[in-house]
Amino acid sequence: MAKDSRHSAHPVCRAVAKSHKKVATTVDARLWSMSDDEVAEALVEATRLRARVEALELRLAAEADRRAVGDKVGATDTASWWGHETRQDRPAAKRRMRLAESLDRHAPTAAALAEGAISTDHARVITECVDRLPDDLPDPTILERAEKHLLHEAVDLDPRSLAILAKHVLTVVAPEIGEERDARALEREEQEARANAWLTMAPDGKGSYRGKFSIPTMQGAMLKKMLLAFAAPKHQASKPADKDQHEAVERRPSPERMGDAFCELIERLPAHKLPQLGGLNASIIVLLDFTGLKSDVGRAVLETGEPISASLARRMACEAGLIPAVLGSRSELLDLGRTARLFNGAQRLGLVVTQRVCTAVGCDWPAHLCHTHHDDSWLNGGKTDMKNARLLCPKHHARIHDPRFEPTIHPDNQVTFHMRT
Ligand SMILES: [Zn+2]
Ligand SMILES: [Zn+2]
Numbered sequence: 001m002a003k004d005s006r007h008s009a010h011p012v013c014r015a016v017a018k019s020h021k022k023v024a025t026t027v028d029a030r031l032w033s034m035s036d037d038e039v040a041e042a043l044v045e046a047t048r049l050r051a052r053v054e055a056l057e058l059r060l061a062a063e064a065d066r067r068a069v070g071d072k073v074g075a076t077d078t079a080s081w082w083g084h085e086t087r088q089d090r091p092a093a094k095r096r097m098r099l100a101e102s103l104d105r106h107a108p109t110a111a112a113l114a115e116g117a118i119s120t121d122h123a124r125v126i127t128e129c130v131d132r133l134p135d136d137l138p139d140p141t142i143l144e145r146a147e148k149h150l151l152h153e154a155v156d157l158d159p160r161s162l163a164i165l166a167k168h169v170l171t172v173v174a175p176e177i178g179e180e181r182d183a184r185a186l187e188r189e190e191q192e193a194r195a196n197a198w199l200t201m202a203p204d205g206k207g208s209y210r211g212k213f214s215i216p217t218m219q220g221a222m223l224k225k226m227l228l229a230f231a232a233p234k235h236q237a238s239k240p241a242d243k244d245q246h247e248a249v250e251r252r253p254s255p256e257r258m259g260d261a262f263c264e265l266i267e268r269l270p271a272h273k274l275p276q277l278g279g280l281n282a283s284i285i286v287l288l289d290f291t292g293l294k295s296d297v298g299r300a301v302l303e304t305g306e307p308i309s310a311s312l313a314r315r316m317a318c319e320a321g322l323i324p325a326v327l328g329s330r331s332e333l334l335d336l337g338r339t340a341r342l343f344n345g346a347q348r349l350g351l352v353v354t355q356r357v358c359t360a361v362g363c364d365w366p367a368h369l370c371h372t373h374h375d376d377s378w379l380n381g382g383k384t385d386m387k388n389a390r391l392l393c394p395k396h397h398a399r400i401h402d403p404r405f406e407p408t409i410h411p412d413n414q415v416t417f418h419m420r421t
Pocket of ligand 2: 358359360363364365392393394395396397
């Protein structure tokens with residue numbers, strides 16, 4: 001066996017190198033003269049070729065593992081050796097090695113990959129699904145039938161759709177036992193997802209928090225629905241029934257829109273209904289300097305010590321998520337904003353009836369999604385009564401508190417904004 005693996009000229013590798021060279025030379029020489037159809041055809045062909053080369057690679061990896069090639073040179077295992085030798089990420093090399101080992105036990109899938117009929121992603125879905133099936137099945141042919149069924153479907157489906165189908169494979173190939181097994185597998189999956197749910201978040205030091213999470217499918221779908229309700233109400237409301245098919249397709253809100261909706265959801269959660277933290281409800285307290293409040297340059301500090309602008313504090317004071325604590329010049333507590341700051345249910349109902357939509361000119365956000373703004377800020381002594389109240393959508397509510405804009409209230413109670421100079 002050749003010593004230097006990098007420059008070995010094993011007949012198998014030589015054959016691959018030769019056929020690749022032939023294809024590559026042809027493409028290089030002809031690329032600019034190829035027609036669109038030829039480019040498209042060659043691209044599809046090259047993708048199939050990739051699957052075939054990967055099949056070969058995985059067969060060799062399985063063989064190398066069987067021979068413990070890695071151990072012999074002192075590596076932890078063959079996957080680590082392979083990763084190091086070919087500069088792959090360690091986890092990626094391990095994942096490929098697992099697939100190689102699994103393909104070794106699933107000849108039909110290995111053959112389909114070797115023909116270029118499926119990709120390695122398809123192969124991974126199929127082998128993982130078949131390996132996951134219970135080993136106490138009454139009929140030993142069920143495993144074979146499951147693999148065959150998935151291979152058949154893989155021709156028309158992308159790996160993600162195939163993975164969804166794979167969840168119910170037993171129901172299809174062995175309905176007499178499948179339904180019950182599938183149901184139990186689903187239960188197990190739900191329990192695991194719930195037990196393994198996690199969330200991390202941390203300030204990035206540049207004015208944002210960043211985070212990631214993993215939650216079960218159902219709660220994920222619930223969250224998505226809530227966010228969509230904030231992200232696209234106008235779109236849904238203004239969608240006429242008789243528009244053509246193309247128009248009726250639900251537009252997907254951008255990540256920015258969804259981020260906006262997430263902020264809105266958090267601001268709208270009724271903090272007084274959440275579990276208490278240390279005897280207080282989960283509202284965040286914001287400390288405001290009384291003298292700074294009157295000016296736009298004033299600053300406010302969250303109870304966590306993080307600063308926010310006075311205009312944001314004023315906007316938040318219109319709604320429930322935050323308790324403003326107004327401090328005097330010697331940091332004594334002058335006022336701790338409580339419920340009198342917020343409009344009650346009857347008042348809100350009255351506003352919904354009289355104002356119906358956002359009161360910014362030209363805006364049609366429905367009342368139930370609007371904030372209730374104090375024309376004269378509560379922090380400046382404004383009263384919480386109907387004369388001082390107006391409905392504004394989140395965007396226009398932010399604008400009316402934005403020092404860069406000058407609001408004008410017209411006789412019909414509608415408001416317009418223009419940039420301050
Ligand atoms: Zn407001
Ligand atoms: Zn509006």
